[in-house]
Amino acid sequence: MAGQQYWGVQGWRFAFIMMASLSLLIGLLVYLFVVDPRKTIGANRDTSENFERDELIEKGNSYESSIWTESWTATKAVMKVKTFQIIVLQGIVGSLPWTAMVFFTMWFELIGFSHNKTAALLSVFAVGCSLGSLLGGLIADRMSHIYPHSGRIMCAQFSAVMGIPFSWFLLKVIPQSVSSYFTFAVTLFMMGLTISWNGTAVNAPIFAEVVPVKHRTMIYAYDRAFEGSFSSFAAPLVGILSEQMFGYDSKSIDPIKGSAREASALSKGLLSMMAIPFGLCCLFYTPLYRYFRQDRENARVAGSKSLEIM
Template sequence: MERADENLLPSVYKEVSEAFGAGPADLGYLSFTRNFVRGISSPLAGVLVINYDRSTVLATGTFFWAFATAAVGASPVNGFGLAIVIPALQSFIADSYKDAARGAGFGFLHLIGHMGGIGGGVLATVMAGHEFWGMPGWRCAFILMATLSALIGYFVLLFVVDPRRTDPTTDANNISVASVWMEALKAMKAVVKVKTFRIIVLQGLVGSLPWTSMVFFTLWFQLIGFDHNSTASLLSLFAAGVAMGSFLGGALGDRISRVYPNSGRILCAQFSAFMGIPFTWFLLRVIPQSVSSYYTFAITLFLMGLSISWCNTAANNRTMIYAFDRACEGSFSAFAAPMVGILSEKLYGYNPKSVDPTNGSLPEALALSKGLFTMMAVPFGLCCLFYTPAHWFFRRDRLNVRMASLKETELI
């Protein structure tokens, strides 16, 4: 449901643009608001899941985003709700899998999430082309998704049990709010000193830019001339590739790390980031931007999703301080969407008034593709480059953690 909610607004960019006379830059600011709030709110989620019942935290975040989705998805509260839920899910996965299989666990989580994203994107794109009870279909899609999200939140509250409830040594009710924040502050100071974490944040700052930029894919295909059903099927193939690639990346990271424990996961992540460069170039600059290129687009999107989605499950999500990492990456990557719009309009000549509501506009599609290429190819290359120092620092950081654990065990 979280992925489905994320895909709602980008899936109806064209309809929102027509309804409010908004260009790519204006549409980018909508995504910026949600992503920025989600990024800066993530540390709060990290604090909550450490010291409070995680099923309640999950349900609360879900209710937040359900309420905001019903308000047409433009409210910053939506970003706040998503910020609470995602780190809590990461915490569940970290506690549910042993280290040797945790990559597969994160991969499975991403696989299920992207399947939900496919459903949400297809639903919104198809519904956007119709009216229901005199109401535009894209508005109905938000109301429907809000209802389903609230239902999921209720089920989480009713059925999900935090494993820590059965731990007699854990009593979150006796922990004061002040001590919670003090503990989080100490954890953050300790984490910032870890060089591997700095590398993960550095690559994430640029590596998350292409993914945020991809919110314009739906609008781009519709500008080329694809109808709602064709656009939905193309994006579904891409999402399916990303879902399978996420699981594949986690599994490969687990296997290669057994042979190369200090570099295997980093190599997987670097390969995945590098593959974003040729695929972005071929997709946006080589394939003729015409409806006759449907099958070429389809194959390219699927293979692209399959190969560029390994970083999180192979390497990044294994850190215990995911919420702080997400705060840095999420707040910075939020700027990608408006930057795509600004580049398309100011540098490459995109004119919102020239768009044909029925058949799209090829000049505007070309301008938008150039803006997307700039904000995708360059960050993919920098992401691959910034992973490199981790080959040296990860070994040292692992040894330091093991030595600290041994000392603590001896003291006990």
């Protein structure tokens, strides 16, 4: 859509408007058709003595503490869980390469690719990531049955470490020329297929096993907040490295043909902010081999006690 107009609106603006409209539509459909499980549970409760007892307990607790106090207490408890700390730590580092990838569009156009070909390459990468999430989930589920305490961790480390050779091959080995279009496409697809496992196949299922069900959504939100906040530094760091260390100069860029020299400088900055964080991410998963099993058992015991009280 870049470089074109739709009903008098510039293409890039129209793309944002279109995505916003789709988001509003999805939100409306969720509001109309998605059923909150908590409401279903509440509707199915009978009016027996158990319900009256629960109601009295809830009323008594309401005088002692608010929902915010309860949430803060749960947050402090979860913050002490080693597995949670480790996943947040690796997530902060592991999110850096994904934020740095926003420069892929600029890099491909510096090489000389047109808007359409650049968009096609990024679409191939997005498709690879989508299929990779599914593939990673299937493999991680299988591995968790074979190795209940370490299967998902092994999948996470494999996915993280695969980012290193693919980043190196993509940014350093493939000739930075428009004639390498097919090689770029295949590499991006395979890269997306293998480096996208951690979120859906590993982190979320592990969180589900060590975090109380009642506060699971809140803890997921904390994790997203931590990772998103720190990973936002990746893009500026790519720019700083490219300019200060590798000689990137925006003034020497040809707006039509791009610039091979600047593309090379940017690729070096990208490689620095991708290969190193991918390696650290893989390394930071290692303590889970020790703590995940223990934290999961603690969560199960706590859940059993809660059910007995209810």
